[in-house]
Amino acid sequence: MKRLLVGIKRVVDYNVRVRVKPDGSGVATDGVKMSINPFDEIALEEALRLRERGAVDEVVVVSLGNADAQAQLRTALAMGADRAWLVAVDQAVEPLDAARVLLALAEREQALAVLLGKQAIDDDNNQTGQMLAALWNRPQATFASKVEFEGAVARVTREVDAGLQTLEVDLPAVITVDLRLNEPRYVKLPDIMKAKKKPLETINAADLGVNLRQRVINVSFAAPAIRQKGILVKDAEQLVTEMRARGLV
Amino acid sequence: MNNILIVAEHDGRSLNAATAKCINCASQIPEARISVLVLGHNVAGVAQQAAALAGVHTVLIADRSDNQHQLAAVLAPQVAHWARGQFTHVLGPSTTFGKDLMPRVAALLDAPQLSDIMAVESARRFLRPIYAGNAIVTVEVAADEPLLVATVRTASFAAAASGGNAEITAVTCPAELPSHTRFVSVSEVSSDRPDLQTALRVVSGGRALGSSDNFKLVYELAGVLGAAVGASRAAVDAGFAPNELQVGHTGKIIAPELYIAVGIPGAIQHMTGIKDARTIVAINKDADAPIFESADLGLVGDLFVILPQLCEQLARR
Numbered sequence: 001m002k003r004l005l006v007g008i009k010r011v012v013d014y015n016v017r018v019r020v021k022p023d024g025s026g027v028a029t030d031g032v033k034m035s036i037n038p039f040d041e042i043a044l045e046e047a048l049r050l051r052e053r054g055a056v057d058e059v060v061v062v063s064l065g066n067a068d069a070q071a072q073l074r075t076a077l078a079m080g081a082d083r084a085w086l087v088a089v090d091q092a093v094e095p096l097d098a099a100r101v102l103l104a105l106a107e108r109e110q111a112l113a114v115l116l117g118k119q120a121i122d123d124d125n126n127q128t129g130q131m132l133a134a135l136w137n138r139p140q141a142t143f144a145s146k147v148e149f150e151g152a153v154a155r156v157t158r159e160v161d162a163g164l165q166t167l168e169v170d171l172p173a174v175i176t177v178d179l180r181l182n183e184p185r186y187v188k189l190p191d192i193m194k195a196k197k198k199p200l201e202t203i204n205a206a207d208l209g210v211n212l213r214q215r216v217i218n219v220s221f222a223a224p225a226i227r228q229k230g231i232l233v234k235d236a237e238q239l240v241t242e243m244r245a246r247g248l249v
Numbered sequence: 250m251n252n253i254l255i256v257a258e259h260d261g262r263s264l265n266a267a268t269a270k271c272i273n274c275a276s277q278i279p280e281a282r283i284s285v286l287v288l289g290h291n292v293a294g295v296a297q298q299a300a301a302l303a304g305v306h307t308v309l310i311a312d313r314s315d316n317q318h319q320l321a322a323v324l325a326p327q328v329a330h331w332a333r334g335q336f337t338h339v340l341g342p343s344t345t346f347g348k349d350l351m352p353r354v355a356a357l358l359d360a361p362q363l364s365d366i367m368a369v370e371s372a373r374r375f376l377r378p379i380y381a382g383n384a385i386v387t388v389e390v391a392a393d394e395p396l397l398v399a400t401v402r403t404a405s406f407a408a409a410a411s412g413g414n415a416e417i418t419a420v421t422c423p424a425e426l427p428s429h430t431r432f433v434s435v436s437e438v439s440s441d442r443p444d445l446q447t448a449l450r451v452v453s454g455g456r457a458l459g460s461s462d463n464f465k466l467v468y469e470l471a472g473v474l475g476a477a478v479g480a481s482r483a484a485v486d487a488g489f490a491p492n493e494l495q496v497g498h499t500g501k502i503i504a505p506e507l508y509i510a511v512g513i514p515g516a517i518q519h520m521t522g523i524k525d526a527r528t529i530v531a532i533n534k535d536a537d538a539p540i541f542e543s544a545d546l547g548l549v550g551d552l553f554v555i556l557p558q559l560c561e562q563l564a565r566r
Contacts, residue, residue, distance in 0.1 A: 017517065018384060019384075020383075020384045027380060027384050096355065096356060096359070096362075121380070122380060124364065124380070124381065126348050127355070127364060128352075129352075130321065130349065130351075130356070132356075133353060134325060134353040134354075135356050137427075138429065139322055139427070140353065142321075143348075143349070145492065155433065159492045160349075160493075161446065161501065162435060162436070163435060163436035163491065164492065165434070165435045165436075166433040166434045167431065167433060168431045169431070170429040170430075179482070179486070179499060180485070180486065216388050216390055216391070218387070219374065221387075222386075222387075224385055226543075227524065227529070227545075229544075230529075230546055232547045233546060234548075235548070235555075235558070236548070239530070240559065240563055243507070248528055249450075249507070
């Protein structure tokens with residue numbers, strides 16, 4: 001069975017304007033809308049399309065989190081994933097530990113590839129996929145904007161600073177996805193009903209042989225410096241005058 | 250003593266300016282002794298450029314054909330090999346090169362990584378942005394960690410000055426390098442314009458341009474100013490501009506002297522990419538666009554009228 005493993009992180013929704021708590025102890029997330037990390041949603045969409053094209057047979061999703069993350073896993077199942085794993089954790093998981101958990105599951109599932117978002121929009125680390133590839137001793141193709149499976153290899157186009165780079169990687173491999181890879185499908189109501197019957201298993205990180213470590217401490221949080229609002233000019237001529245006066249042009 | 254290894258970014262001929270910014274960041278770590286590692290093929294010239302930067306103690310050059318395409322899977326075992334036991338910090342730029350490579354290095358070293366460091370508080374304590382720049386977190390690596398890996402948010406640091414004269418040492422790595430990852434191609438870059446990441450002036454266009462044809466107006470203004478061209482995510486998504494021009498949270502983070510945003514409303518994801526620009530100019534027809542909250546100079550109006558006027562005014566010295 002050719003199987004893809006897709007990582008799903010529960011994060012504060014893309015549209016929420018996150019604010020730092022007044023005491024600097026963190027960001028306010030109480031009562032805030034939570035969603036699948038948008039990059040992970042794109043990874044899942046790509047996995048589903050690969051299955052629909054016949055390149056793979058099964059799509060398995062996994063999330064690390066507390067019981068609340070079941071909501072995002074159910075959404076992933078409603079999108080079309082076949083099965084789900086919740087790796088139950090009650091603390092923040094650092095990227096290297098997330099990679100160790102994903103490695104254990106990738107081996108257990110004998111995954112043909114692991115697809116992940118290139119970064120999560122909460123801590124913006126952009127580390128887990130690359131770390132998984134290193135621990136797995138397998139190829140990585142990060143920031144993917146096009147993915148094709150051809151037998152035992154994948155051909156991946158990557159968004160890099162210079163433009164677009166294409167790599168060929170032997171499978172299994174880790175692929176992390178960028179924004180323009182696809183547009184995720186909308187979930188329909190009947191799919192949500194169907195998803196309730198799909199398998200969702202819970203397992204502990206320790207059962208996968210991973211003991212979580214805290215190696216980086218968040219000391220304090222602060223709001224970013226705010227730029228001072230400037231002035232409005234009335235037309236192009238005044239804009240050029242102002243720019244010249246400031247030595248900008 | 251903090252022994253710091255910086256992985257150089259280059260295109261085979263020139264050292265990328267991001268490396269000089271990493272050197273400046275590293276020099277702010279107390280008791281820093283900075284080494285720069287140049288991995289590539291026929292890159293003696295790049296090593297010389299690195300050796301000429303102030304603050305660099307040693308340049309290590311790993312010259313072999315396997316390194317030509319700068320593949321993370323090939324470079325990471327070599328970086329890890331030299332870093333292990335020798336260095337306290339391994340730094341790379343927070344560019345697509347560094348973002349791809351450094352976590353792979355960190356995992357091979359079983360070291361924690363800090364991404365996008367924007368300020369140095371001590372050898373173990375740094376500031377970094379999270380939530381697309383909506384919050385800044387002070388992070389500290391536990392005292393018993395012998396080594397930490399980090400990527401440097403280059404827009405937060407000036408480039409190290411020239412005037413160095415570091416020793417250059419060739420190194421070889423016995424680690425077996427994988428063949429499971431193969432370079433196929435890279436898109437041709439048009440090099441007739443200033444580089445977006447290092448340009449002093451940048452003109453960016455948004456979705457309001459309406460088409461890739463209209464986007465030429467942005468190129469024209471940039472041409473008059475000798476500026477690089479950027480684009481909002483919406484403009485890239487719409488196909489008006491290529492992906493490498495995207496400025497913002499998931500695109501390029503830049504810090505030009507002058508940034509002119511044309512038809513860009515200024516979502517937080519865009520602003521996080523330009524907040525270190527010295528002067529922001531905004532041109533938008535919507536007076537309520539959030540970009541006017543952060544712009545030093547704002548002009549409310551129709552960009553299709555304003556851009557040709559600007560080009561004409563600027564050309565008329």
